[in-house]
Amino acid sequence: MFRLLLFLMITIFLSACSGPEDIHETRFIMGTLVEFTIADADKERAEKAITAAALEMQRIEDTFTIYGTHPNSVKDFNNSGINTPVILPKEVSDLLRVALKIKQQSQGAFDPAIGGLNLLWGFSGSDTPSLPPAQSAIDQIKPPSTCIKETEGAWMRTDTRCLLDFGAIAKGYAIDRGIELFKQHGINSAIINAGGDIRLIGSHGDRPWRIGIRHPRNKGEVIETLELEGDVAVVTSGDYERFYIHEGNRYHHIINPATGHPATNSQSATIIADNATLADAWSTALFILGEDGMKLTNNLKYKSLTIDLKGRKAISD
Numbered sequence: 100m101f102r103l104l105l106f107l108m109i110t111i112f113l114s115a116c117s118g119p120e121d122i123h124e125t126r127f128i129m130g131t132l133v134e135f136t137i138a139d140a141d142k143e144r145a146e147k148a149i150t151a152a153a154l155e156m157q158r159i160e161d162t163f164t165i166y167g168t169h170p171n172s173v174k175d176f177n178n179s180g181i182n183t184p185v186i187l188p189k190e191v192s193d194l195l196r197v198a199l200k201i202k203q204q205s206q207g208a209f210d211p212a213i214g215g216l217n218l219l220w221g222f223s224g225s226d227t228p229s230l231p232p233a234q235s236a237i238d239q240i241k242p243p244s245t246c247i248k249e250t251e252g253a254w255m256r257t258d259t260r261c262l263l264d265f266g267a268i269a270k271g272y273a274i275d276r277g278i279e280l281f282k283q284h285g286i287n288s289a290i291i292n293a294g295g296d297i298r299l300i301g302s303h304g305d306r307p308w309r310i311g312i313r314h315p316r317n318k319g320e321v322i323e324t325l326e327l328e329g330d331v332a333v334v335t336s337g338d339y340e341r342f343y344i345h346e347g348n349r350y351h352h353i354i355n356p357a358t359g360h361p362a363t364n365s366q367s368a369t370i371i372a373d374n375a376t377l378a379d380a381w382s383t384a385l386f387i388l389g390e391d392g393m394k395l396t397n398n399l400k401y402k403s404l405t406i407d408l409k410g411r412k413a414i415s416d
Contacts (some may be wrong), residue, residue, distance in 0.1 A: 122146065126153045129160045129270050130223065131294030137281070138303050139288040148284035152277035152291065159273040162190065163265040165214050166223055176254065177214060177262045184253035195254070198268055198380065199247065205384035205395060210356040212247055214262030215240040220361075222341040222352035223266065229343050231350050231360075241359040267353075271334060271379025274298045278375075294340070298332040298375045315339050315366040315406055334378035336386040337367035355387050364389030364407065371402040 122137045122145035135152060137145040161169050165177060172187050179185045187195065198211040219240050221228040239260075246261035247254065256262075265272075270293055277291045278298050288301025290308060299308050307326035314320040315337055327333070338361070342351035355362040368386035372378040378401075385392040385403055390413040396403040403415040 122149070124149045124153075126156075128153065128156045129164075129273060129293065131270075133294070134292040135277075135289070136292070137286055137289040139301060140284075140286055144284060145286070148281050148286050148289075151284060152280040155276050155280050156273040156293075159269060159276060162188075163194070163269040163272075165218070165262070165264055165266075173263050173265065176256070179256065181259060182255050182257060184250065184255050186253050192249075192254070194265065194268065194272055194376075195247075195263070196249075197376065198265065201268075201377070201380045201384065204399070205381070205388070205392070207244055207356055208387040208392065209267065209380050209384035210242075211263055211265060211268065212242050212256075212261045213354055213356050214264030215242065215260055216354050216356075216359055217264050217266065217352075218262070220350075220352070220354060227341075227343065228350075230345060237359040241356075244356075267336075267383040268376060268380040270294075270296055271332070271375035271377070274332070274375040274379075296332075296334045296375060296379060298330075299327055300330045302328040316410070330373070331371060332373065332375035332378040333369065333371050334375060334382045335367055335369040336365075336382040338362075338365070338386075339367075353383060353386055362387040364391075364405075366406040366408060366410065368392075368406070369404045370396065377401075 120138065122140065122142055124135045126133050133156065135149045137148065162171055163173055165173055172191055176185050176187060195211065201209045202211065217223060219232050219236060242260040243258055246256055246258040248257060274291050274293055274296060275298060278300060281289050288303065290297060290299040297310065302308065307328040310325045310327060311321040336353055338349060338351040338353065342349055351361045353362050354360065365386045368382050370378040370382040370385060372381065381396060381401060385396060385405060389407060390405050393403055393413065393415050397416050405413045
C-alpha cells in the first residue's frame, strides 16, 4: 500500500528529514552511490542488515556486469559461439526470462541483447565519451530483433551482434535482493536508494517516507515531493545522468534498440511498481517509448509519468 502526496515525478533522491534513530550508510556499488537508511532498528542490527544487503548487491554486480575484468557467466555467454548451447546459472536464467518477457510486452523498447551497442557508445566505461560513434559502426553492431533462444534448459545466441547486458534491470534486481536481506534481518522500515532508484518498506516513524523529485534540467532543484509508505519501488530513467553535448545535441546512455541511437522521446520516465526489478526495466522502456508507452504500463497497472523533450508532463491513468 502506498500514498502519493504529489504524483509528479522526474528523478528521485531521498529528501526525508532524518529521525533521531535513523541509521545511514552509503556504499559505492554498481557504478553509483547506494544509500541505505533504516528507521526501526538498533544500531547493531541495522549495521548487520546493511552489511548483508551491500554484500548481496555487490555479488549481483559481479554476477551480471559485462564491464571490467571480473569473470562471470554473462561474459562467457557473450563470448560463446553462434548457435552453441550455454547453460547459465539459475539466477541469470531467471532474470533473462524476465527481461525477455518485458521485451515482448514493451514491443522491443526494452532489450537485454544490446550489449554491443552499449559498449560502442561507451557511457558505462571508465572514460566519458565526447563524440558519437560513426553510423557505420552502429549499423555493424546493432543486433536483429530476435537473437536469443532457450532450448532444453540452455541458451544460445544466433548472431554475433547479440550481446547480453543486464544494466537496465540488474540494479533494480539488486535493490530487491537488498530489501529481502533487510527483511530477513527483521528490518521493517527502510529505504535503499541506488542513484535515485528506490525501494522502500514501512514508514518513517509515524509518517510516510518523504522523497524529493529532481528537476531533469535544473540540477539540485526539487520540483515536487512524494509521501510513500508500505512496500513500493519507484524508478526513474533520465537523460541527465550520463550524457554529453555534441554540436548542440544531447547524447545519453539510454539506447533505443530500434535505431541504435540514444532515445529521443523523453527527458525522463518514472515507474511505480511492486518491485524495483520491474520498475527498473519498465522505466527504460517507457523512456524510449515516451507518452505512447503509457498504454502499455496502464495495462500492467503501473503508475507512471513521462517528461518529454519540451518538458511537458504526462501522468498515467
